Amino acid sequence: MDTMRDRFAPVISRLLDEDPRVAVVLAEIGRDGFADAQLRHPDRVINVGIREQLLVGAGAGLALTGMRPVVHTFASFLVERPFEQVKLDLGHQDVGAVLVSASASFDWPAGGFTHMAPGDVALLDTLDGWTVHVPGHPDEAETLLRHAVAAGDDRVYVRLSVQSNAEALPVDGARFRTVREGRSGVVVAVGPMLDAVLAATDGLDVTVLYATTVRPFDADALRAATRAAGTDVVLVEPYLAGTSTTAANDALADVPHRVLGLGAGRAELRRYGTVAEHLTAHGLGTRTLRERIGGFAGGGDGGRVAVRG
Template sequence: MRNAFADELTRLGATDPRLVLLSGDIGNRLFDKFRAAHPDRFYNCGVAEQNMTGVAAGMALSGLRPVTYTITPFVTTRCLEQIRTDVCYHDVPVIIVAVGAGLSYAGLGPTHHACEDVAFLRALPNMVVLCPGDAWEVRAAMRAALAQDRPVYIRMGKRGEPKVHADVPADFAIGRALVVAEGQDVCLLSTGNMLPEVLSAAAILRENGISAQVVSFHTVKPLDTDFLRHAFARFGLVASIEEHSLIGGLGAAISEWAMDHAVVPRRFLRFGTPDAFFKQAGEQEYAREQLGLDARHIAGRVLKALG
């Protein structure tokens, strides 16, 4: 995902002279092409993410289109006050790009885990929250974000994630879910880099005679409420799957909307991380298995719910 982001940023920078990249002391080699093409539009802000966010807000107020980039907890949690007060309060078009969301950096311990960021940022007025499902969706998200005149948060995985789409989805739009695989029995709403895992879960369900529709819910804010109404009316079981806390993430946002609008699902399952720090040693695949977020556990729980 991060390689696709760097490449797309370079492409967009060639056509939009307002685009400026601010990095929190990471990805210097990743952005070699961008720096070579636009040496006056790359700033390594060092380990000073709060300052980086304030600078980005000032640039946006001056007519530029700044992008801030570093590891997820450091570009969100560490500078939440600046995002809230400098960026969102002034409703300026800063694009906040986070790498290593969820448990992508599981092996580095809880300081590098990011299972609360969606909850923090979707609570902020004016903020758009995007969680692309593969490298092609990252490219589409960057294009869509640059077309906005408001704050946008893009939550990415790390690198090496499988590509789900064959190309940039032509129908990608903020606030509009993408159906990745058709199905008749259950609907699996995936957000972020869980998408390949959810497709694997759908394959296991298919082996057990269950047809699962898989949807990339790449926008957590604003929600695609038209699709949700359709899904809850059509399917006997709908599930949200995210590498994020059950508190405040996609599943919570859907539950809040359903309650507020008197939408009563026949069955709604939420997959996510618990209200606890993950303190075991292991990489992302191990963490997912332990937390029930791998394909086998997802499919098993769905099958159990279907009875």
């Protein structure tokens, strides 16, 4: 199966052909995928070199002229390094762009910590007005990329990953999707965490919601789910643990509730390893997820049913 990032250049290249407002700004990363598109649209495929502050600044400049810029590089160089430009050039000037990242959290362990950004969504949460898409499958990534580019002049972050669920689900760029119903708690699985969550909760009496758009947070879906399943809520996110706990707490502010946030830990793992090893180390493997989810909700079996992972 191809990856989400494999879909990125073909989808955006087609949008370049279809919409004269669309422009692409790159910082070396991904330039080969746009070689043909650059021949067709030399004024709308721009490579600024390894200058990430300029990457975002150039995107904002294009937006000020009425263009719809799509800005791409690794998450650590797209959100963290040029954060001042994201904050001021886009946010303060109130212009929109589509930021499309790759290799967030620990998708490329061989790149080391310089190429990891588990805090990217949490960092964007300090700013107002961002939509954040976290697809869990290449088909979903294609749909959400099109949603993002078509979203008027909004500020949108699309978080692409090499991690993927086995099958795509219909996504609409807004709402959570109910994939399993239960009566002893709600588990929100974000993007590529869905398959692991479904395996971890097999046999547990919990509702599973699938989230591919996490900002704005679908408070209505969470409230509706808790009315039938109870107000113990577990969030399983592929980035910094606890990123969405405030949003979940706000959604349930008028009822007694408990929220547990699972995701990447704050401790830096100094061995490069593999993606699978990082998932295990952060407690995102099937066995540990079951223990933590089952001990918190799911009828309180504590995850004692034998599973692999």
